[in-house]
Amino acid sequence: MTPDRRTFLTSAGLAALAVGTSAVTSGCTPSGGASGGGAPAPGTSATLSVPVDSIPVGGGKILDNAAFVVTQPTAGEFKAFNKTCTHQGCPVSSIEGPNIVCRCHGANFSIVDGSVTKGPATKPLRPATAVLEGAEVKISAS
Numbered sequence: 001m002t003p004d005r006r007t008f009l010t011s012a013g014l015a016a017l018a019v020g021t022s023a024v025t026s027g028c029t030p031s032g033g034a035s036g037g038g039a040p041a042p043g044t045s046a047t048l049s050v051p052v053d054s055i056p057v058g059g060g061k062i063l064d065n066a067a068f069v070v071t072q073p074t075a076g077e078f079k080a081f082n083k084t085c086t087h088q089g090c091p092v093s094s095i096e097g098p099n100i101v102c103r104c105h106g107a108n109f110s111i112v113d114g115s116v117t118k119g120p121a122t123k124p125l126r127p128a129t130a131v132l133e134g135a136e137v138k139i140s141a142s
């Protein structure tokens with residue numbers, strides 16, 4: 001084997017490895033500025049304000065421009081969670097009844113405590129802090 005051929009084969013192997021790594025990390029498509037586990041999304045470290053009247057009782061709201069989902073399981077009780085699904089990192093996509101739903105693979109999480117109510121996820125959503133202040137709920141990372 002000549003040095004030129006060895007150099008070529010090494011380069012080809014590294015290129016194939018890079019392509020393979022890229023394919024693995026692009027399995028989910030985060031949206032709305034959410035992070036799939038990499039750099040923090042906008043609003044992850046700051047406190048956000050969400051109007052109370054925009055959060056349905058017995059449901060919740062997925063924030064478009066921040067990393068959180070905020071819920072109101074019962075009137076006046078507010079909870080917040082990181083909206084990154086603990087299965088493979090997709091942002092959760094909807095709130096259906098008492099469940100926060102990730103459509104990537106169908107996992108469901110409780111609006112009460114973020115616990116898994118349907119797999120394939122096995123870990124709860126990461127909790128965040130939600131504090132009622134007047135007509136707004138202040139949300140920040142825990």
Ligand code: FES
Binds near residue numbers: 085119
């Ligand atoms: S990433 Fe949410 S169910 Fe797989």
